[in-house]
Amino acid sequence: MQLQRSGVAGTTARERGSSSRVALRCGVNGNAPRVVVSAAHAAPDNARAPGQPGRPCVRASATKTPYPPPTRPLKTDAPTDVEYDAVIVGAGMGGLATAARLVAKGAKVVVLEKYLIPGGSAGHFKREGYTFDVGSSMMFGMGHDGTTNLITRCLQTVNRKLETVPDPTQVVYHLPKSKQFPDGLTVAVWRKYEEFIAELTARFPHEKEGIRQFYDTCWRIFDSLNVLDLKSLEEIRYLLGEFVKHPGACLTLASFLPVNTGDLARKYMKDPELLKFIDIECFIWSTVVSDMTPLINAGMVFCDRHFGGINYPIGGVGRIGEELAAGIEDFGGHIVYKANVKEIVLEQQADGSEKATAVKLADGRVYRGKAIISNATRWDTFETMIGKEKLPKGEQLFRKRYKKSPSFLSCHIGVKAEVLAHEKDCHHIVLEDWDKMDQAGGVIFVSMPSILDPSLAPEGRHIVHAFTPDWIENYQGLSTEEYEAKKQAAADDLCRRLEEVLIPGLREAITYREVGTPRTHRRYLNREDGTYGPIPSRRPFGMLSMPFNSTEVPGLYCVGDSAFPGQGVNAVVFSGFGCAHRVLVDLGMEPAWPAADKLYGKALAAIRDSS
Numbered sequence: 067m068q069l070q071r072s073g074v075a076g077t078t079a080r081e082r083g084s085s086s087r088v089a090l091r092c093g094v095n096g097n098a099p100r101v102v103v104s105a106a107h108a109a110p111d112n113a114r115a116p117g118q119p120g121r122p123c124v125r126a127s128a129t130k131t132p133y134p135p136p137t138r139p140l141k142t143d144a145p146t147d148v149e150y151d152a153v154i155v156g157a158g159m160g161g162l163a164t165a166a167r168l169v170a171k172g173a174k175v176v177v178l179e180k181y182l183i184p185g186g187s188a189g190h191f192k193r194e195g196y197t198f199d200v201g202s203s204m205m206f207g208m209g210h211d212g213t214t215n216l217i218t219r220c221l222q223t224v225n226r227k228l229e230t231v232p233d234p235t236q237v238v239y240h241l242p243k244s245k246q247f248p249d250g251l252t253v254a255v256w257r258k259y260e261e262f263i264a265e266l267t268a269r270f271p272h273e274k275e276g277i278r279q280f281y282d283t284c285w286r287i288f289d290s291l292n293v294l295d296l297k298s299l300e301e302i303r304y305l306l307g308e309f310v311k312h313p314g315a316c317l318t319l320a321s322f323l324p325v326n327t328g329d330l331a332r333k334y335m336k337d338p339e340l341l342k343f344i345d346i347e348c349f350i351w352s353t354v355v356s357d358m359t360p361l362i363n364a365g366m367v368f369c370d371r372h373f374g375g376i377n378y379p380i381g382g383v384g385r386i387g388e389e390l391a392a393g394i395e396d397f398g399g400h401i402v403y404k405a406n407v408k409e410i411v412l413e414q415q416a417d418g419s420e421k422a423t424a425v426k427l428a429d430g431r432v433y434r435g436k437a438i439i440s441n442a443t444r445w446d447t448f449e450t451m452i453g454k455e456k457l458p459k460g461e462q463l464f465r466k467r468y469k470k471s472p473s474f475l476s477c478h479i480g481v482k483a484e485v486l487a488h489e490k491d492c493h494h495i496v497l498e499d500w501d502k503m504d505q506a507g508g509v510i511f512v513s514m515p516s517i518l519d520p521s522l523a524p525e526g527r528h529i530v531h532a533f534t535p536d537w538i539e540n541y542q543g544l545s546t547e548e549y550e551a552k553k554q555a556a557a558d559d560l561c562r563r564l565e566e567v568l569i570p571g572l573r574e575a576i577t578y579r580e581v582g583t584p585r586t587h588r589r590y591l592n593r594e595d596g597t598y599g600p601i602p603s604r605r606p607f608g609m610l611s612m613p614f615n616s617t618e619v620p621g622l623y624c625v626g627d628s629a630f631p632g633q634g635v636n637a638v639v640f641s642g643f644g645c646a647h648r649v650l651v652d653l654g655m656e657p658a659w660p661a662a663d664k665l666y667g668k669a670l671a672a673i674r675d676s677s
């Protein structure tokens with residue numbers, strides 16, 4: 067059910083802020099003044115309940131971990147003498163979401179994971195009393211209303227739930243000094259839409275109308291998505307059903323499918339610095355600027371944060387994967403760890419075509435399935451597990467249109483709590499020079515999740531997770547000593563910059579530091595070059611260039627950030643919802659119109675090929 071609007075276009079009643087309460091105060095480190103809700107924001111943490119204006123009351127409720135990590139031992143085996151409905155390669159969030167939706171419909175499923183934990187890049191690891199999130203700690207899709215809260219809904223699919231803490235801000239930007247902003251541009255993206263709009267408008271008063279029109283258009287997209295029963299867009303019976311139930315929403319989305327965010331931004335705004343701000347609003351999650359970012363994705367991100375979707379799971383981001391994995395097993399699914407899939411087996415069919423029918427592990431075990439689903443990147447799936455010589459035409463086209471995004475240099479840091487004594491916001495972005503935005507080491511991403519959930523760090527300590535885009539080439543061809551020295555030097559530099567802009571006294575306060583490079587990401591996540599995912603190599607045709615779940619290899623499906631709609635946990639969970647639906651239809655476990663489906667599939671491929 068859509069929430070009632072109350073007077074302010076494009077906002078929900080629940081998360082809408084009141085601009086009448088807006089006042090000015092100094093930004094972090096005394097930078098440009100920052101507009102915040104007056105008394106409410108200045109009050110101590112526990113002064114308000116979550117969901118009320120200002121910062122949430124998190125500390126008191128967050129000192130315990132309400133759902134203890136699963137105690138059941140990780141399994142390294144599952145029967146090989148059966149044919150599964152689906153064999154899934156990888157227990158990242160894309161693979162787990164697909165498995166959850168499939169087992170809930172009674173499908174026989176095995177998930178094969180190379181590593182030791184579920185969740186992939188959204189997993190977590192423990193060191194010296196700290197629980198560190200592998201990737202970013204900013205979780206969209208964890209709200210309670212609408213249909214886009216896909217993580218919450220995915221957990222519900224297998225009867226699981228997690229206690230969460232609302233993030234008071236999505237992020238605080240600390241952007242370069244300029245003529246217009248001699249002290250730097252500081253903008254906080256408040257949970258309440260009106261508060262964020264007021265803050266941005268205070269920075270760019272001459273763009274008041276444009277700012278409103280731009281973000282309100284994003285709400286049109288979000289509100290349209292948020293009523294649909296989100297499933298596979300490559301299944302015609304379902305899609306027509308949604309058009310009949312929600313014609314306005316579907317037509318709105320169809321009209322925005324080919325549009326990129328930069329197009330909309332320039333339609334409404336002129337100030338070059340504001341347009342750069344929109345670029346970084348996109349860059350921090352898509353790793354490309356607004357011209358390369360599909361508008362529908364921006365609609366999701368720019369509104370879910372105000373709709374109540376960004377919430378931190380108590381106990382760490384990895385709790386999501388742990389609960390999903392436990393739920394999948396409760397429903398009879400198998401998850402096999404230390405299962406390194408080396409080959410997707412193709413078998414010749416009577417008509418001469420080849421079909422994916424099984425996978426082979428490094429240790430020789432073979433798992434057979436009616437559907438083979440890969441949660442690995444498209445590069446790893448087609449070039450490593452099938453073979454470059456068999457690259458289908460559509461995959462060749464994909465490689466022309468998309469390239470690998472950079473990976474990250476990550477510092478997982480434990481600090482003395484005093485150094486963050488006045489910090490209230492979990493996520494920050496630091497950029498000192500606009501020209502360096504899309505360069506390695508340019509943007510620093512910082513999350514301090516123990517501010518939201520103190521159970522993540524030992525008493526008297528906090529976590530600082532700082533990361534910045536980096537390329538694997540920078541760490542190759544080095545001796546062990548050179549590699550170690552290079553990564554420590556890069557981490558030292560990151561900490562020095564953070565100390566200058568965001569956390570005075572940081573280096574003195576460090577009690578633990580672990581550094582990961584693109585090589586680490588490649589090794590532990592099995593992602594070619596440690597990439598964060600595909601990014602367009604030229605201006606995309608909005609969302610229409612991105613492939614859905616089925617592939618040109620019969621029996622083989624892709625899920626995760628190499629499939630529509632791309633990067634992001636909520637995005638890959640959506641791709642899991644779509645993948646499971648497509649597979650259920652193909653296995654005859656969901657009603658379908660096969661003939662119409664075939665024609666529609668061809669039309670979609672033609673649109674993609676020509677876009």
Ligand SMILES: NC(=O)c1ccc[n+]([C@@H]2O[C@H](COP(=O)([O-])OP(=O)(O)OC[C@H]3O[C@@H](n4cnc5c(N)ncnc54)[C@H](O)[C@@H]3O)[C@@H](O)[C@H]2O)c1
Pocket residue numbers: 155156157158159160161178179180181185186187188189200201202203204205206405406407408441442443446590591592593598599625626627628632633634635636638
């Ligand atoms: N805050 C955030 O928004 C956030 C945080 C973390 C991750 N992410 C997103 O998650 C996305 C990735 O999710 P995903 O599900 O697509 O992938 P993933 O990389 O997270 O998971 C893939 C899993 O497959 C496994 N795997 C790969 N090859 C294998 C093989 N040959 N055999 C067995 N297992 C294999 C890996 O070990 C990994 O666990 C990224 O795009 C990123 O945006 C976002």
Ligand SMILES: CC(C)=CCC/C(C)=C/C=C/C(C)=C/C=C/C(C)=C/C=C/C=C(C)/C=C/C=C(C)/C=C/C=C(\C)CCC=C(C)C
Pocket residue numbers: 202203204206237291294296299308316317319320350351352362363364366367493494495511512513631632633634635636637640
């Ligand atoms: C014909 C056809 C096909 C159609 C028709 C029409 C229609 C109906 C349409 C529809 C559509 C749809 C449904 C779509 C959907 C979409 C979606 C769901 C999307 C989603 C998205 C999401 C996203 C993108 C997300 C993302 C996120 C991310 C990436 C995040 C990240 C983060 C980070 C990195 C962090 C940062 C940090 C700091 C700041 C520290």
